[in-house]
Amino acid sequence: MIEVNRRGEVWVFAEQEGGALAEVSLELLGKGRELADTLGVPLGAVLLTVADGETTATRLGQYGADRIYLVEHDLLRHYQTAAYARAVCELVTAWSPQVVLYGATALGRDLAPTVASALRCGLTADCTDLQIGDHTPPGSKELQKNLLLQIRPAFGGSIIATIVNYDRWPQMATVREGVMVMPQPDGRRRAMLVRHAAAFDGFRPPLAILESERRPKKVNLKAARVIVAGGAGVGDKASFRLIWELANCLGGAVGASRAAIDLGFVDKDHQVGQTGTTVRPALYIACGISGAVQHRAGMEESAKILAINTDPSAPIFAVAHYGIVGDLRVVIPKLIRAVRSGAKAEELGEPLAPPAAEAGGAGG
Numbered sequence: 310m311i312e313v314n315r316r317g318e319v320w321v322f323a324e325q326e327g328g329a330l331a332e333v334s335l336e337l338l339g340k341g342r343e344l345a346d347t348l349g350v351p352l353g354a355v356l357l358t359v360a361d362g363e364t365t366a367t368r369l370g371q372y373g374a375d376r377i378y379l380v381e382h383d384l385l386r387h388y389q390t391a392a393y394a395r396a397v398c399e400l401v402t403a404w405s406p407q408v409v410l411y412g413a414t415a416l417g418r419d420l421a422p423t424v425a426s427a428l429r430c431g432l433t434a435d436c437t438d439l440q441i442g443d444h445t446p447p448g449s450k451e452l453q454k455n456l457l458l459q460i461r462p463a464f465g466g467s468i469i470a471t472i473v474n475y476d477r478w479p480q481m482a483t484v485r486e487g488v489m490v491m492p493q494p495d496g497r498r499r500a501m502l503v504r505h506a507a508a509f510d511g512f513r514p515p516l517a518i519l520e521s522e523r524r525p526k527k528v529n530l531k532a533a534r535v536i537v538a539g540g541a542g543v544g545d546k547a548s549f550r551l552i553w554e555l556a557n558c559l560g561g562a563v564g565a566s567r568a569a570i571d572l573g574f575v576d577k578d579h580q581v582g583q584t585g586t587t588v589r590p591a592l593y594i595a596c597g598i599s600g601a602v603q604h605r606a607g608m609e610e611s612a613k614i615l616a617i618n619t620d621p622s623a624p625i626f627a628v629a630h631y632g633i634v635g636d637l638r639v640v641i642p643k644l645i646r647a648v649r650s651g652a653k654a655e656e657l658g659e660p661l662a663p664p665a666a667e668a669g670g671a672g673g
Contacts, residue, residue, distance in 0.1 A: 322420070344441055355378045535561030554645055567585065581607045593614045615630070
């Protein structure tokens with residue numbers, strides 16, 4: 310734990326593998342820039358790598374970082390919890406940032422709690438929003454200003470909790486991929502490079518990595534402009550072929566709810582939702598998805614949402630712009646024929662659910 314430092318910087322842990330930055334780190338630089346500007350402090354990025362980190366550091370500056378805290382060492386060639394946590398703890402102790410953000414990736418979910426435990430500070434996991442605000446601690450009458458408000462779903466997504474860490478700093482949080490908007494890089498921006506020589510003398514990592522193998526994701530949902538997603542209501546894996554056919558017809562990607570993943574209809578890489586990928590496509594077609602809050606959290610910011618469901622009271626219609634109450638086995642083949650033939654909308658039959666804007670429902 311470090312002393313409360315109101316002039317401390319906002320930091321983003323820049324996760325990278327072989328020099329390739331994780332997209333969530335760039336997303337966090339956009340939100341970090343906003344938080345730092347509100348607090349009136351610089352935005353820093355922590356970059357741990359084996360060597361030649363200048364090129365990656367330049368890119369971090371273009372995405373909004375003011376300072377890059379660079380640690381280069383052979384022990385950082387591959388991610389190991391002990392070595393990475395040691396380097397991050399040294400940096401935090403030396404410069405006393407007031408906020409440190411990590412992506413809620415497999416790496417971030419391992420590193421952040423290790424650092425929090427070592428520093429004896431607070432950590433909020435899987436945040437979906439971050440803001441700066443004021444708070445009066447329990448049992449105190451003193452209003453503390455400019456704290457990090459860490460916002461995340463709780464109790465299975467039934468409520469949205471706001472968590473503050475007013476006394477055990479730095480304020481740390483992991484943030485889910487895709488929930489922050491990716492900033493536009495500015496090629497003219499340059500960040501100050503701060504090199505730090507980590508004290509690894511005599512340090513022996515508890516593990517030796519003999520071989521590393523990474524499997525790329527089968528689908529990039531965050532980059533898709535059109536997503537056709539299926540849920541448990543599709544029925545079975547054979548019927549899920551309809552989802553693939555419609556997606557291929559529209560030149561889109563295939564998504565799925567967690568229920569469809571658990572039933573084995575499609576691989577986990579296709580999961581959209583609170584424990585999957587957060588997406589913002591131009592068009593999201595939800596087929597046989599009831600619309601649990603965990604799923605809606607990952608897709609409700611889509612530009613246009615079309616829902617197909619046999620249940621007219623399904624929660625998915627509350628966020629859909631357009632809805633069709635009907636059997637997807639009947640509706641989807643009609644959609645495919647219409648797209649391929651250029652048929653007019655009325656040939657599909659009249660949608661039974663009006664646009665959300667006309668019905669007073671929430672937009673996506």
